[in-house]
Amino acid sequence: MIRIGFRVRAQDAEVAYVRLEPLLAAGFEEVADGEHVELVVYGKDVPDVSFPELVSVSRTLIADGWSTAWHEHLAPVTVGSVTVRPPWLPGPGLVVDPGDTFGLASHPTTQLCLALLQELPPTALADWGCGCGVLAAVGAQLGFTPVAGYELDPAAVETARGNGVEAHVADVTTGVPWARTVVANLTAALIANMGGQPAPTEPATVVMSGVLVAHADVPIATFGPLGFVERERRELEGWAAVVMEAA
Ligand SMILES: C[S@@+](CC[C@H](N)C(=O)[O-])C[C@H]1O[C@@H](n2cnc3c(N)ncnc32)[C@H](O)[C@@H]1O
Structure with missing residues (x-):
C-alpha cells in the first residue's frame, strides 16, 4: 500500500x-x-x-x-460541552465511527459547526453533506429532533446509519431538504452551486461552513436570494462558518 x-x-x-x-x-x-x-x-x-x-x-x-x-491520527475532540471520540479510543464522550469518511470533528469547519449548534435552540435538524453523521449525531444528543442527514456518498450514508443517524443518499446541489435548522459543512464550490432552489416554506436557520475566511461571503451570496440574512460569522484557523436566518 x-x-x-x-x-x-x-x-x-x-x-x-x-x-x-x-x-x-x-x-x-x-x-x-x-x-x-x-x-x-x-x-x-x-x-x-x-x-x-x-x-x-x-x-x-x-x-x-x-x-x-x-x-491513528484521530483523537477525541471536545468543543464546548460536546466530546466525540472514535469507538477504538476509550474515555467519555459520544462515540461516532468515522468509517472511511472525512475525519471525525478534527477539521476546524466541523468544530465551528459543533460550537454553533450548541448555541441554537433545538428544533428539527437537517445535516447536508453529513458524512459519517457526526454533526447529526451531536445534534440529536443536544436535543434536536427529528434529525436527518443527507449525503452523496452511499458508503458514508451507511456509516452514518451505523452511528444511529437517519441518513439518505441525496445530492444537495439539486434539491435541498429544508428543516427548521440546517447544518451544512460543504465546500465553497458546492455551496455556490446550491442557488436557484426553492426557498424554505417556514422560518429556517442555516449554519454553513466548509469555506475559507476569504470565501465566507459565498453562502450569503447563494442563500441571500432565498430570503436569508447573515446573523453571525465565526472563524477558526483560517476557516469560516456563517449563520443565516430566513424569516
Ligand atoms: C466536508 S465533508 C463534511 C462531513 C461532516 N458533515 C463533517 O462535518 O465532518 C462534506 C461531505 O459532503 C458530501 N457531499 C459532497 N457533495 C455533496 C452533494 N452534492 N450532496 C450531498 N453531499 C455531498 C461529501 O461526500 C462529504 O461527506
Whole structure:
C-alpha cells in the first residue's frame, strides 16, 4: 500500500480539497506543516493528479494496517460541552465511527459547526453533506429532533446509519431538504452551486461552513436570494462558518 501526500500552501487548502474531492471522499488525513498542508490518502496506486496549486506529491510504501492508518491520527475532540471520540479510543464522550469518511470533528469547519449548534435552540435538524453523521449525531444528543442527514456518498450514508443517524443518499446541489435548522459543512464550490432552489416554506436557520475566511461571503451570496440574512460569522484557523436566518 502507498501513502500519498498532496502538499499545498495552507491558503490553497480549500481549492485542493475541491480538486481532490473524489480521492478524499474515501478518507484522508490532514497534516499541517508551517505554511503548507499535506492532504494524505492511502491506496494501491498513485493517482495521476496534477493541478496548479499542487506544490509536491510524496509517495511512501506502507507495510501493514494501511486501511486504518489514518485512524491513528484521530483523537477525541471536545468543543464546548460536546466530546466525540472514535469507538477504538476509550474515555467519555459520544462515540461516532468515522468509517472511511472525512475525519471525525478534527477539521476546524466541523468544530465551528459543533460550537454553533450548541448555541441554537433545538428544533428539527437537517445535516447536508453529513458524512459519517457526526454533526447529526451531536445534534440529536443536544436535543434536536427529528434529525436527518443527507449525503452523496452511499458508503458514508451507511456509516452514518451505523452511528444511529437517519441518513439518505441525496445530492444537495439539486434539491435541498429544508428543516427548521440546517447544518451544512460543504465546500465553497458546492455551496455556490446550491442557488436557484426553492426557498424554505417556514422560518429556517442555516449554519454553513466548509469555506475559507476569504470565501465566507459565498453562502450569503447563494442563500441571500432565498430570503436569508447573515446573523453571525465565526472563524477558526483560517476557516469560516456563517449563520443565516430566513424569516
Ligand atoms: C466536508 S465533508 C463534511 C462531513 C461532516 N458533515 C463533517 O462535518 O465532518 C462534506 C461531505 O459532503 C458530501 N457531499 C459532497 N457533495 C455533496 C452533494 N452534492 N450532496 C450531498 N453531499 C455531498 C461529501 O461526500 C462529504 O461527506
